[in-house]
Amino acid sequence: MAFEISVFLENKIAHFEGITNILKKEQINIRSLTLSNILHGWGVLNLLVDKPEKAYQALSEKGNSVALREVIALEMKDEAGGLDELLVQIARVGIHIENAYTRLISQTNMAILVLDVPDVLEAKKLLEQNGIPILDDQTVYGK
Template identity: 75%
Template sequence: MAFEISVFLENKITHFEAVTALLKKEGINIRSLTLNNMAHGWGVLSLLVDKPDKAYKVLSEHRNSVAMKEVIALEMKDEAGGLDELLMNIARAGIHIESAYTRLISESNLAVLLLEVPDVLEAVRRLEINHVKILDDKLVYGK
């Protein structure tokens, strides 16, 4: 399974850049990200990186408020309607999505939908029953 790193930070470019500079220094590649403003000038930076364990350790050691969460990576057709088709299958499986984002892997022309769900094990079970392909984390991270 894939893992997402989330960093709680002040919503200022210097704080965002401090995180990316630290990851760059450690040779950690950001594969996808979302930055969400929460309230009162604070936000959450969610990262899909090629070395999540290392990123978590490094960011924690530098006094960042950081969390690591398991996400589900699903194969999606990289064409018009690809997301719609996948979402119909997810709905049929009865999966509740807390958040989602995508990643395109250019080397293999593969589109990926990443999902945060309340219960990863149950969601995986339901997706497998409905023949929805769950991707290996090595493919998702681009290793």
């Protein structure tokens, strides 16, 4: 099970850096991230880190509004059309995607698609039934 950390933060100078500083002090490596401005100067920072539970605890203890959510990680081809091929498969099995981002692992040239879906258990079941493998945590969080 892969997990994503989501931090609700005000869009002000140094707020983003405040989060990364906490993670640095805790020796937590950020593998991928998205930062979105949502409304009236507030945003959501989604992080894929190597130690999600520790990140959640550290950020919470420092007073941040943070959530730990399960996400699904799938391998995709690291070539033109690789994402499209995987999205076609996902659409065919009927999975709605609420949020997505990618990660490239340079040592193995593996491209990963990270998905936030409304119903993780149902999505996992549909993916497995249709022969679409879900990546293990070591692969997702590893170097």
